[in-house]
Amino acid sequence: xxxxxxxxxxxxxxxxxxxxxxxxxxxxxxxxxxxxxxxxxxxxxxxxxxxxxxxxxxxxxxxxxxxxxxxxxxxxxxxxxxxxxxxxxxxxxxxxxxxxxxxxxxxxxxxxxxxxxxxxxxxxxxxxxxxxxxxxxxxxxxxxxxxxxxxxxxxxxxxxxxxxxxxxxxxxxxxxxxxxxxxxxxxxxxxxxxxxxxxxxxxxxxxxxxxxxxxxxxxxxxxxxxxxxxxxxxxxxxxxxxxxxxxxxxxxxxxxxxxxxxxxxxxxxxxxxxxxxxxxxxxxxxxxxxxxxxxxxxxxxxxxxxxxxxxxxxxxxxxxxxxxxxxxxxxxxxxxxxxxxxxxxxxxxxxxxxxxxxxxxxxxxxxxxxxx
Amino acid sequence: xxxxxxxxxxxxxxxxxxxxxxxxxxxxxxxxxxxxxxxxxxxxxxxxxxxxxxxxxxxxxxxxxxxxxxxxxxxxxxxxxxxxxxxxxxxxxxxxxxxxxxxxxxxxxxxxxxxxxxxxxxxxxxxxxxxxxxxxxxxxxxxxxxxxxxxxxxxxxxxxxxxxxxxxxxxxxxxxxxxxxxxxxxxxxxxxxxxxxxxxxxxxxxxxxxxxxxxxxxxxxxxxxxxxxxxxxxxxxxxxxxxxxxxxxxxxxxxxxxxxxxxxxxxxxxxxxxxxxxxxxxxxxxxxxxxxxxxxxxxxxxxxxxxxxxxxxxxxxxxxxxxxxxxxxxxxxxxxxxxxxxxxxxxxxxxxxxxxxxxxxxxxxxxxxxxx
Numbered sequence: 001x002x003x004x005x006x007x008x009x010x011x012x013x014x015x016x017x018x019x020x021x022x023x024x025x026x027x028x029x030x031x032x033x034x035x036x037x038x039x040x041x042x043x044x045x046x047x048x049x050x051x052x053x054x055x056x057x058x059x060x061x062x063x064x065x066x067x068x069x070x071x072x073x074x075x076x077x078x079x080x081x082x083x084x085x086x087x088x089x090x091x092x093x094x095x096x097x098x099x100x101x102x103x104x105x106x107x108x109x110x111x112x113x114x115x116x117x118x119x120x121x122x123x124x125x126x127x128x129x130x131x132x133x134x135x136x137x138x139x140x141x142x143x144x145x146x147x148x149x150x151x152x153x154x155x156x157x158x159x160x161x162x163x164x165x166x167x168x169x170x171x172x173x174x175x176x177x178x179x180x181x182x183x184x185x186x187x188x189x190x191x192x193x194x195x196x197x198x199x200x201x202x203x204x205x206x207x208x209x210x211x212x213x214x215x216x217x218x219x220x221x222x223x224x225x226x227x228x229x230x231x232x233x234x235x236x237x238x239x240x241x242x243x244x245x246x247x248x249x250x251x252x253x254x255x256x257x258x259x260x261x262x263x264x265x266x267x268x269x270x271x272x273x274x275x276x277x278x279x280x281x282x283x284x285x286x287x288x289x290x291x292x293x294x295x296x297x298x299x300x301x302x303x304x305x306x307x308x309x310x311x312x313x314x315x316x317x318x319x320x321x322x323x324x325x326x327x328x329x330x331x332x333x334x335x336x337x338x339x340x341x342x343x344x345x346x347x348x349x350x351x352x353x354x355x356x357x358x359x360x361x362x363x364x365x366x367x368x369x370x371x372x
Numbered sequence: 373x374x375x376x377x378x379x380x381x382x383x384x385x386x387x388x389x390x391x392x393x394x395x396x397x398x399x400x401x402x403x404x405x406x407x408x409x410x411x412x413x414x415x416x417x418x419x420x421x422x423x424x425x426x427x428x429x430x431x432x433x434x435x436x437x438x439x440x441x442x443x444x445x446x447x448x449x450x451x452x453x454x455x456x457x458x459x460x461x462x463x464x465x466x467x468x469x470x471x472x473x474x475x476x477x478x479x480x481x482x483x484x485x486x487x488x489x490x491x492x493x494x495x496x497x498x499x500x501x502x503x504x505x506x507x508x509x510x511x512x513x514x515x516x517x518x519x520x521x522x523x524x525x526x527x528x529x530x531x532x533x534x535x536x537x538x539x540x541x542x543x544x545x546x547x548x549x550x551x552x553x554x555x556x557x558x559x560x561x562x563x564x565x566x567x568x569x570x571x572x573x574x575x576x577x578x579x580x581x582x583x584x585x586x587x588x589x590x591x592x593x594x595x596x597x598x599x600x601x602x603x604x605x606x607x608x609x610x611x612x613x614x615x616x617x618x619x620x621x622x623x624x625x626x627x628x629x630x631x632x633x634x635x636x637x638x639x640x641x642x643x644x645x646x647x648x649x650x651x652x653x654x655x656x657x658x659x660x661x662x663x664x665x666x667x668x669x670x671x672x673x674x675x676x677x678x679x680x681x682x683x684x685x686x687x688x689x690x691x692x693x694x695x696x697x698x699x700x701x702x703x704x705x706x707x708x709x710x711x712x713x714x715x716x717x718x719x720x721x722x723x724x725x726x727x728x729x730x731x732x733x734x735x736x737x738x739x740x741x742x743x744x
Contacts, residue, residue: 196502197501227537253622
């Protein structure tokens with residue numbers, strides 16, 4: 001018997017979790033589910049109608065029902081009949097029969113038949129791209145789309161042609177903030193998929209953890225709102241010699257680094273707007289106290305709370321600065337934060353964001369690293 | 373009683389055709405259906421399975437059954453029960469009951485439940501964008517997706533923010549070939565919608581007629597084929613002073629006209645590849661003899677036969693050249709074709725394509741127009 005939150009699961013885990021498991025339950029996605037719960041608790045709706053169209057074990061929905069007290073209707077779907085049977089058993093055991101609907105069909109077909117949902121969770125194996133268009137449709141106004149992408153290596157640049165094909169954007173593996181670029185490409189894709197049907201999908205909360213990216217989007221309707229979001233889509237220019245970085249529109253593209261005249265690398269189109277709604281982050285932070293969340297969930301949230309206060313495009317890392325300035329043995333992170341007036345990022349332990357412009361970062365880096 | 377091809381329709385037409393008609397039949401779309409038939413006849417398959425998911429009167433499918441002799445199964449769908457009843461009556465009257473399947477549901481939901489189709493026709497009111505993802509899925513390898521867009525003013529640049537939102541591209545209303553730009557943006561969108569799921573959708577035959585654009589795409593599968601198509605997506609740079617035009621990749625973007633140093637206008641991303649497969653055009657031309665097609669269909673085909681032999685990016689028009697060179701009273705089209713070694717385009721009666729580069733076009737224009 002496994003316990004996650006208030007849910008008891010009769011499962012024995014294999015040594016390697018894979019999609020070949022009879023009923024898919026991944027304990028490493030606990031944080032993913034914790035975040036869903038914190039988000040739901042923070043939503044200004046009561047009596048929620050939620051849907052997990054690729055429900056697998058269904059633990060996410062059961063936790064939502066047991067731990068938030070505000071889900072009125074949970075719609076479960078999985079194409080695999082073993083998963084469906086497992087979920088039904090789970091529903092019975094936890095006495096939730098009156099609150100769930102169970103389907104066993106193609107996720108996109110089901111999503112296109114539903115309406116007025118407050119929350120839809122797109123959490124497939126691999127890329128969420130095939131599910132975005134269908135997942136956006138059934139959401140009510142102000143409803144939330146949760147999107148998990150496990151194809152992070154594609155988004156981050158290990159397979160650039162796949163990124164271009166699947167997401168329509170060029171990644172930026174050479175940058176120390178390549179994961180952030182990947183997440184911004186994912187956001188762009190969701191914004192685009194919404195905009196094409198006059199919906200705005202505004203990113204509220206984003207993070208990168210282990211092998212996946214995850215973003216919550218709030219849906220609104222109308223061409224003007226969609227157009228407004230599109231204004232935040234652009235490109236990142238990056239110099240892999242001096243670490244210069246800049247977010248620009250199509251008009252602002254240039255080829256030569258304004259700092260060191262090296263050839264600039266080009267990434268995008270991608271989302272240049274904010275990754276976090278600060279109020280939501282604070283609300284999720286408050287709700288954590290009433291919930292059984294993992295240590296890792298707390299760690300991510302704590303970092304993001306700081307990070308949301310300084311939402312720069314890209315960040316620096318100690319090792320990238322050391323390499324660019326050809327200086328080893330850097331001082332500890334605390335010194336960096338102090339000197340650069342910076343905050344840590346949840347993307348990597350050696351990364352920090354700073355409000356300073358690039359020339360100033362380089363100037364202070366020289367001082368700091370030479371003194372070290 | 374109306375007759376189109378071999379189909380008899382018991383309908384009386386209102387003075388204005390609109391989506392408010394009880395059963396939608398638009399006689400002005402006759403050419404659209406003629407082209408479908410010519411395409412089907414040219415396909416290297418027998419025993420076709422075809423689908424018209426927004427079937428309306430259903431005349432397209434009935435014509436395919438009666439006039440091509442190679443459709444084994446015709447799948448009709450319309451969300452409107454009056455249209456469905458009308459179609460069923462039509463099927464009975466023409467004795468085709470054994471060959472049709474009739475549905476009355478959401479077009480995208482139905483498309484996602486079908487498989488192995490040789491031909492799918494996306495011909496909605498307005499933009500085809502909401503139907504592309506679903507329309508590509510049920511096609512067999514080498515099957516054909518027909519896409520009609522009636523939102524030509526959006527694609528051609530009258531509403532640039534709508535174009536950006538819906539198609540993800542910037543149109544180019546200032547260019548004399550703005551319709552071609554719109555068509556290339558439509559193609560890009562379909563190519564992208566295929567590529568995101570590892571499908572290649574290769575444009576085979578495109579045209580602009582009255583209030584709509586229409587393109588036939590052949591589907592193939594696999595990331596490499598999709599990547600190859602994506603290589604033909606780029607931008608058009610255009611000078612609205614000297615008419616300079618150039619197709620470029622993201623890397624090739626520049627802001628100043630290489631000819632007259634005016635600020636260049638930027639359009640795209642869009643399809644820079646060919647608009648016509650010449651073999652297919654020839655085949656359609658041959659099949660016309662066995663078919664009852666309209667005079668207009670013949671006229672379009674005749675122009676495109678020439679045009680497909682000289683597939684430039686954009687074309688010139690007599691009036692744009694006259695305006696750019698500030699010379700009125702131009703000589704007749706025949707002189708232009710001769711001097712510029714050109715061919716007419718079906719896009720507009722005063723347009724021509726030329727194999728000459730832009731400087732040479734301007735040089736010869738000066739000569740021609742000054743002499744005129």
